[in-house]
Amino acid sequence: MGDGISRSYLILYVTIVTIGLLLTAGIVYYAGPGHLQSDHYEEGIADILLSGNNVGNPGDYNAGIVQKYYVSKLRDKKEVVVIGSSRSMQLRNSLFPGRSFFNNSGPWAHLGDLFAIYGLYEEKGLMPSVVILGLDPWMLDKSQVELGWKCLEPQYHTMAQRLGIESSVGNAGTVGTMSSTIRELLSWPNFENALFNLLLNVSYFPTEGRPDVPLLLSDGSISFRSEPSNIVEANARSWAKNPESRNGLTGFAHSTELDQERIKSLEAFVDYLHGENVEVIFWLAPYHPAAYDILRHSGQNLMLLKAESCFRDIAKDKDVPVVGSYDPQQSNSTRDDFYDAVHPKESSIEKAFSKLKCTESLQCSVAESPNP
Amino acid sequence: MSFNSYTFIFAFLPVTLLGYYLLRRFGRSRISVAWLIAASLVFYGWFSPIYVGSVVGSIILNYILGLKIRKPVTGGNQKAFLILGISLNLALMGYFKYTNFFIDNINLILGSNLAFHHIILPLAVSFFTLHQVSYLIDVYRSEISNHDFLDYSLFVAFFPKLLAGPIVRYNEFFPQQANDSNTRFDRDTMVIGLSTFFIGLFKKVILAESVASTANLVFTAASAQTGLTFISAWTGALAYALQLYFDFSGYSDMAIGLGLMFGFRLPLNFYSPYKAIDAIDFWRRWHISLSRFFRDYLYIPLGGNRLGPVRRSFNLVLTMLVAGLWHGAGWTFIIWGALHGVYLVTSHAWRDLQKLLHWDISRSSWPLIAVSVLVTFMAMTVAWVFFRAENLHTAVDMLGGMLGLNGVGVAPGIVISTKSVLWIALGLLLCWFAPNSQEFMSNYRAASNAFSDKPGQPRYRWLRWRPNLIGALSIASMTVLGVIGLTQASTFIYFRF
Numbered sequence: 001m002g003d004g005i006s007r008s009y010l011i012l013y014v015t016i017v018t019i020g021l022l023l024t025a026g027i028v029y030y031a032g033p034g035h036l037q038s039d040h041y042e043e044g045i046a047d048i049l050l051s052g053n054n055v056g057n058p059g060d061y062n063a064g065i066v067q068k069y070y071v072s073k074l075r076d077k078k079e080v081v082v083i084g085s086s087r088s089m090q091l092r093n094s095l096f097p098g099r100s101f102f103n104n105s106g107p108w109a110h111l112g113d114l115f116a117i118y119g120l121y122e123e124k125g126l127m128p129s130v131v132i133l134g135l136d137p138w139m140l141d142k143s144q145v146e147l148g149w150k151c152l153e154p155q156y157h158t159m160a161q162r163l164g165i166e167s168s169v170g171n172a173g174t175v176g177t178m179s180s181t182i183r184e185l186l187s188w189p190n191f192e193n194a195l196f197n198l199l200l201n202v203s204y205f206p207t208e209g210r211p212d213v214p215l216l217l218s219d220g221s222i223s224f225r226s227e228p229s230n231i232v233e234a235n236a237r238s239w240a241k242n243p244e245s246r247n248g249l250t251g252f253a254h255s256t257e258l259d260q261e262r263i264k265s266l267e268a269f270v271d272y273l274h275g276e277n278v279e280v281i282f283w284l285a286p287y288h289p290a291a292y293d294i295l296r297h298s299g300q301n302l303m304l305l306k307a308e309s310c311f312r313d314i315a316k317d318k319d320v321p322v323v324g325s326y327d328p329q330q331s332n333s334t335r336d337d338f339y340d341a342v343h344p345k346e347s348s349i350e351k352a353f354s355k356l357k358c359t360e361s362l363q364c365s366v367a368e369s370p371n372p
Numbered sequence: 373m374s375f376n377s378y379t380f381i382f383a384f385l386p387v388t389l390l391g392y393y394l395l396r397r398f399g400r401s402r403i404s405v406a407w408l409i410a411a412s413l414v415f416y417g418w419f420s421p422i423y424v425g426s427v428v429g430s431i432i433l434n435y436i437l438g439l440k441i442r443k444p445v446t447g448g449n450q451k452a453f454l455i456l457g458i459s460l461n462l463a464l465m466g467y468f469k470y471t472n473f474f475i476d477n478i479n480l481i482l483g484s485n486l487a488f489h490h491i492i493l494p495l496a497v498s499f500f501t502l503h504q505v506s507y508l509i510d511v512y513r514s515e516i517s518n519h520d521f522l523d524y525s526l527f528v529a530f531f532p533k534l535l536a537g538p539i540v541r542y543n544e545f546f547p548q549q550a551n552d553s554n555t556r557f558d559r560d561t562m563v564i565g566l567s568t569f570f571i572g573l574f575k576k577v578i579l580a581e582s583v584a585s586t587a588n589l590v591f592t593a594a595s596a597q598t599g600l601t602f603i604s605a606w607t608g609a610l611a612y613a614l615q616l617y618f619d620f621s622g623y624s625d626m627a628i629g630l631g632l633m634f635g636f637r638l639p640l641n642f643y644s645p646y647k648a649i650d651a652i653d654f655w656r657r658w659h660i661s662l663s664r665f666f667r668d669y670l671y672i673p674l675g676g677n678r679l680g681p682v683r684r685s686f687n688l689v690l691t692m693l694v695a696g697l698w699h700g701a702g703w704t705f706i707i708w709g710a711l712h713g714v715y716l717v718t719s720h721a722w723r724d725l726q727k728l729l730h731w732d733i734s735r736s737s738w739p740l741i742a743v744s745v746l747v748t749f750m751a752m753t754v755a756w757v758f759f760r761a762e763n764l765h766t767a768v769d770m771l772g773g774m775l776g777l778n779g780v781g782v783a784p785g786i787v788i789s790t791k792s793v794l795w796i797a798l799g800l801l802l803c804w805f806a807p808n809s810q811e812f813m814s815n816y817r818a819a820s821n822a823f824s825d826k827p828g829q830p831r832y833r834w835l836r837w838r839p840n841l842i843g844a845l846s847i848a849s850m851t852v853l854g855v856i857g858l859t860q861a862s863t864f865i866y867f868r869f
Contacts (some may be wrong), residue, residue: 231593
């Protein structure tokens with residue numbers, strides 16, 4: 001057996017662990033993907049988009065901050081604006097030829113983010129003529145956060161006040177905020193990325209073309225890498241089968257009912273937009289057929305159907321055209337029309353939007369509404 | 373809650389330790405046992421509260437059967453109760469694990485259309501079943517004299533080993549519990565336990581998780597029948613071999629470390645299995661407590677190697693088939709078991725030949741040992757393909773790729789990053805050239821048993837952990853990386869068995 005372990009060893013161990021954690025946090029803070037030390041990274045991305053260029057290799061940026069800078073520096077009104085999650089990020093300018101267009105969607109947007117993004121336009125006094133709201137099932141799940149992008153909290157609060165809805169955002173308190181920041185700073189993927197950034201000095205670049213790298217296009221939409229459809233299908237199937245990733249596809253890991261408060265706030269938002277003479281369109285992005293088939297036979301099927309049916313009821317009540325459906329069959333989407341389980345390709349989106357007819361004054365309607 | 377979660381490390385573990393040692397300090401050792409049982413049930417219930425009842429029910433039932441089997445009390449009915457006990461345990465596990473597999477095969481053979489049952493497998497059912505079966509057999513063999521309900525409940529439910537082992541025998545566990553000096557707070561034991569725990573955490577959240585995505589990518593592509601190429605298929609297979617090793621040996625280190633924090637030494641479960649020179653050596657090093665269970669309760673009762681080489685071969689193949697089926701209900705697991713049976717038979721034949729030629733490969737020069745290690749590792753990697761594949765089609769596609777039937781280069785649509793290749797290379801270097809966690813901590817015994825591949829020739833003398841600056845630096849680095857790795861933690865692979 002070895003020597004006894006002294007108290008000084010324990011002190012040494014605790015000291016090194018503390019220094020190690022602080023060092024890790026420092027590296028992530030300085031060079032990590034969240035770019036926590038300043039907004040310069042995201043501001044740079046917004047500047048490239050405003051100059052009309054695509055952004056090559058945008059990395060792990062904070063979508064909310066990019067939108068904040070983009071809208072705050074915008075000079076002219078956009079006629080058509082898309083607000084939604086990453087499932088709406090493939091909606092391109094080409095869907096509305098001849099119209100000024102921007103896609104303000106970003107990963108993991110929640111209902112509050114949709115309101116806040118519109119709040120940015122209102123703050124600037126550049127309200128769009130048409131707002132396409134990309135609606136996902138998790139937006140009606142009470143166990144999910146109200147607002148994903150914390151940087152848009154002021155705009156969310158302003159909009160919540162205007163809509164007359166109660167907001168619990170910001171109620172997480174200092175402990176909650178600190179805990180999420182600590183988790184971000186002490187995260188292995190962030191640390192690994194930070195080291196990678198430091199060593200290779202990786203950064204985004206402006207481009208007019210479409211090089212074979214991840215691209216954020218000048219219209220705000222995103223270009224994913226396309227894989228063979230049999231691999232996409234196998235991936236989609238395995239995501240949908242795994243309970244952990246399945247929860248990520250739809251939300252509703254713990255709920256069995258839609259959140260009535262969120263339904264009311266969406267209704268209030270639509271009323272508000274109509275009151276401002278803004279045309280509203282609901283976009284329901286389809287799921288990959290293989291994933292949807294598995295979801296249909298899982299416990300989450302009911303919530304998916306309930307969410308879609310709820311969005312359609314609101315649309316009917318408020319006279320809002322609905323494009324697409326979570327059900328790929330209803331959206332005429334096939335297995336070749338997807339990047340993965342949840343992100344439809346442009347081909348799928350074009351099929352769905354071909355049913356949308358807009359007049360010169362941008363009054364839109366859908367030729368025939370799918371009825372799942 | 374899993375060992376690799378914030379809730380476990382920063383809330384459950386400190387509270388449980390504090391409660392346990394406070395009760396012990398004030399002389400409430402029986403209450404401390406009850407506290408540990410309650411904490412273990414909370415730990416289990418965190419995953420699936422509805423199955424806490426099944427664990428508790430199973431403990432009570434087996435305890436009563438154990439009392440019935442005790443010889444001095446019941447006279448001549450012990451064997452009947454033993455058979456009843458084993459049958460009930462196997463029936464319970466069989467219902468949860470094999471019902472749908474059975475229905476599927478009936479439908480296939482008879483062309484019938486029997487409906488599948490919606491059965492959710494209770495976590496750890498395979499492990500607590502084996503613990504209880506071993507208890508009943510040991511009671512029958514009169515190897516157990518203590519029959520206290522609390523002691524028995526703790527033996528089954530003790531949370532560090534509840535979900536995925538190591539599989540302990542009652543007589544290894546109980547004496548430690550009965551010996552108060554063993555379970556009194558001791559700084560050295562606590563530090564060794566904590567250090568072993570963090571070595572395991574590092575293995576799981578950094579090493580295993582870093583190769584997991586490559587393994588998943590390639591096996592998913594194989595399931596899509598993409599016609600994997602040689603490089604892609606081997607990259608995926610190697611990644612999985614490493615993922616499984618670091619995942620499960622990481623879990624075992626964490627379990628051993630946790631056990632030690634409460635004053636219990638659990639048996640060794642891994643000892644550098646990828647350094648094995650043949651399949652016999654591999655099974656002495658891989659999932660040691662399971663090998664020991666099947667050896668003691670199946671292989672030896674079947675006759676072991678006492679009835680000649682033919683019967684030995686039969687016993688080996690049968691034991692490994694049962695081991696395969698124990699892991700999961702599917703033809704891939706049965707083939708995996710059969711393959712290992714064949715490997716073991718071949719290894720025995722190879723050793724017999726060495727004996728005839730008065731030659732021992734383990735004592736020969738390093739190039740021969742290196743070739744043996746490499747051949748054994750490749751054979752194990754091929755077998756893991758069946759272990760990982762969702763179905764036979766996927767396994768066949770992977771093996772076709774590994775044989776180079778679809779070309780050599782990287783398959784289209786499968787992007788294997790430089791980072792993935794570097795992680796695989798690092799993993800292989802660690803498996804083949806670094807000391808394992810028991811060797812690293814060998815100045816301080818963490819497990820209840822020892823292992824030595826070359827008795828009398830201590831290895832890695834200079835790399836052994838000592839409580840000095842270098843020792844603190846090494847464990848602190850793994851602690852920091854382990855803690856920051858919690859953000860990408862997933863469940864342990866063996867939890868699904």
